[in-house]
Amino acid sequence: MSDDSKGRVPGEEEEAAAPAELEAARAFGARVDRALAGERVSLDEGLAAALMVHASGHEQTLPVDRRAALIDEALVDVTARSSQAPARRRALRWAPALALAASFLLLLGSLVTLVAPGRRATTAPARPLPSAMQSRSSDPIMGRPFRDRAGASRRLDLVYADRLSGYRRVRFGERSRR
Amino acid sequence: MSSVAPEEMARPGSAEVASLEEELVRRAQRGDREALRQLLGQHADALYGRVILPRLGDPATAEDLLKATMVTAIEKLSTFRWQGRSIYFWLRRIAVNKVIDHHRRSQRAQRLARSLAQEPEPDPDGPGRTGPEAELIAREERRLNAERVKAALAKLHPRYQRAIELRLLKELPREECARQLEVTLGTFDVVLFRAVSAFRRSFGAP
Numbered sequence: 001m002s003d004d005s006k007g008r009v010p011g012e013e014e015e016a017a018a019p020a021e022l023e024a025a026r027a028f029g030a031r032v033d034r035a036l037a038g039e040r041v042s043l044d045e046g047l048a049a050a051l052m053v054h055a056s057g058h059e060q061t062l063p064v065d066r067r068a069a070l071i072d073e074a075l076v077d078v079t080a081r082s083s084q085a086p087a088r089r090r091a092l093r094w095a096p097a098l099a100l101a102a103s104f105l106l107l108l109g110s111l112v113t114l115v116a117p118g119r120r121a122t123t124a125p126a127r128p129l130p131s132a133m134q135s136r137s138s139d140p141i142m143g144r145p146f147r148d149r150a151g152a153s154r155r156l157d158l159v160y161a162d163r164l165s166g167y168r169r170v171r172f173g174e175r176s177r178r
Numbered sequence: 179m180s181s182v183a184p185e186e187m188a189r190p191g192s193a194e195v196a197s198l199e200e201e202l203v204r205r206a207q208r209g210d211r212e213a214l215r216q217l218l219g220q221h222a223d224a225l226y227g228r229v230i231l232p233r234l235g236d237p238a239t240a241e242d243l244l245k246a247t248m249v250t251a252i253e254k255l256s257t258f259r260w261q262g263r264s265i266y267f268w269l270r271r272i273a274v275n276k277v278i279d280h281h282r283r284s285q286r287a288q289r290l291a292r293s294l295a296q297e298p299e300p301d302p303d304g305p306g307r308t309g310p311e312a313e314l315i316a317r318e319e320r321r322l323n324a325e326r327v328k329a330a331l332a333k334l335h336p337r338y339q340r341a342i343e344l345r346l347l348k349e350l351p352r353e354e355c356a357r358q359l360e361v362t363l364g365t366f367d368v369v370l371f372r373a374v375s376a377f378r379r380s381f382g383a384p
Contacts, residue, residue: 052235
């Protein structure tokens with residue numbers, strides 16, 4: 001707030017205040033005055049911090065009637081909550097038991113399936129489907145593969161593998177040389 | 179069972195008071211609303227003035243959190259087990275948690291919430307071990323509150339520390355603060371304004 005004639009850089013605490021800051025500081029000082037005098041002042045974060053410091057050094061008490069009112073309000077809130085949600089509380093009370101029962105049934109089902117594999121064997125064998133519902137062989141339509149072309153797919157695989165190997169050599173071999 | 183006035187309950191150093199409080203707790207746990215009212219009334223001021231407000235600053239929010247503390251206490255009272263020390267410590271824990279939750283909800287007060295969560299509690303084996311020795315507990319709370327602020331103030335420029343001490347801790351009028359700092363009133367306002375901003379940054383307050 002004063003010029004420094006010793007040539008060093010002034011800290012924030014020494015910088016001159018701009019008119020806007022002067023105005024804000026004056027308003028802040030006045031609000032601190034009112035808050036410390038016990039008035040209810042609208043709080044911003046700065047004033048809340050100031051009052052936090054103040055409350056750390058000066059113990060505040062609630063007026064007796066306000067204290068009693070807060071206790072009454074708390075009692076009323078608890079009563080209202082407990083009367084509003086009895087069904088929910090009942091559901092919550094049974095929820096662990098229900099979850100346990102469901103888990104038990106699942107476990108029991110799994111055990112029965114695992115321990116009694118013979119049950120599946122004792123079931124009657126499936127009857128063959130009528131021929132009209134079965135898939136037909138393609139042989140009568142297309143004929144059987146010719147014997148001399150029987151290995152064609154294997155040859156195709158070999159050709160494809162050879163091409164892929166060549167492609168990899170060209171593509172990645174070049175990149176690795178760069 | 180005759181009712182006991184809060185101020186009588188708060189008289190320090192009395193084993194009789196401890197047993198009275200224990201009896202109050204038992205009655206309240208059995209659903210005696212008058213006992214509950216007395217129990218909460220006995221500790222409401224301490225929770226508000228020594229625990230909640232010094233960690234919050236805002237009196238209206240502090241009242242809300244005190245009420246929330248009492249609601250939680252009433253709802254969970256059946257879980258409280260008397261272990262030879264005042265129920266104050268149990269209520270205090272609830273209140274501190276409410277304050278921490280409040281700060282956590284504000285993005286800018288996360289650091290304050292974390293530091294409050296790490297704060298030491300009054301020694302459970304110290305004051306209050308054998309009863310609600312209100313004066314000893316109060317002294318311990320004041321010490322904790324003063325230390326918290328002192329640690330944050332120590333990081334500030336000495337001029338800022340002095341401005342905060344004079345105006346907010348010693349409660350001197352602004353004019354007197356300005357006189358002691360040998361500046362004009364307008365300059366003092368600016369110093370205090372900047373000091374509180376610096377304190378907020380140091381303290382982690384929003």
